[in-house]
Amino acid sequence: MSIFETIKAAVSVPQAAAYYGMKIQRNNMTRCCFHDDHHPSMKLNDTYFYCFACLEHGDVIDLVAQLHRESHYAAVQRITRDFGIGPNSPAPAATKPYSPYRDSDEALCMSVLTDYEQLLKRWKQDYAPVTADKPIHDRFVEACQMLPSITAMTNILFLPDADLRARLVRKVMQDNTILRLKERLDMLREEEADDHESTAAAA
Numbered sequence: 001m002s003i004f005e006t007i008k009a010a011v012s013v014p015q016a017a018a019y020y021g022m023k024i025q026r027n028n029m030t031r032c033c034f035h036d037d038h039h040p041s042m043k044l045n046d047t048y049f050y051c052f053a054c055l056e057h058g059d060v061i062d063l064v065a066q067l068h069r070e071s072h073y074a075a076v077q078r079i080t081r082d083f084g085i086g087p088n089s090p091a092p093a094a095t096k097p098y099s100p101y102r103d104s105d106e107a108l109c110m111s112v113l114t115d116y117e118q119l120l121k122r123w124k125q126d127y128a129p130v131t132a133d134k135p136i137h138d139r140f141v142e143a144c145q146m147l148p149s150i151t152a153m154t155n156i157l158f159l160p161d162a163d164l165r166a167r168l169v170r171k172v173m174q175d176n177t178i179l180r181l182k183e184r185l186d187m188l189r190e191e192e193a194d195d196h197e198s199t200a201a202a203a
């Protein structure tokens with residue numbers, strides 16, 4: 001198998017799309033990265049994508065190349081690196097499962113990431129600047145900065161592919177991302193609880 005064929009057999013279009021941060025809706029529709037798309041016009045099938053608006057279509061390598069505005073060669077290198085695929089990789093069916101990790105790790109990641117995502121989404125609305133003369137609230141800034149990467153990670157945790165979920169879980173457990181986020185989340189909750197107490201006391 002060529003490296004192109006290996007990639008296409010190992011990584012589905014929706015997997016790559018989610019991994020690289022595209023927001024995928026329930027029906028596998030997403031906003032097209034080939035034209036300025038305000039409503040999801042692109043349909044992601046397992047082995048190809050198709051845009052109903054601009055009619056672009058292609059495979060997983062075409063998609064990743066366009067997403068990163070890079071050549072197909074660079075996209076192949078990116079995918080092989082990020083998904084751990086080598087030219088001598090065994091056929092996907094023969095691939096060994098990734099080293100086991102505890103289900104409780106995945107549950108922890110899911111709870112921390114989704115809780116933090118909900119909090120940030122709320123902040124993005126509640127602390128959005130209303131008038132130009134007031135300084136922008138720190139919580140709004142944090143929401144804008146953190147939401148894209150947090151959402152990209154939660155999207156992966158909702159994928160049916162257990163290997164892909166396991167890979168993310170192991171990475172964020174090993175590099176302590178999850179523990180740092182959990183500490184941050186606990187601190188923010190305390191801050192918010194204090195806010196409520198002081199407003200209650202003032203009233």
Ligand SMILES: [Zn+2]
Nearest residue numbers: 032035051054
């Ligand atoms: Zn399009």
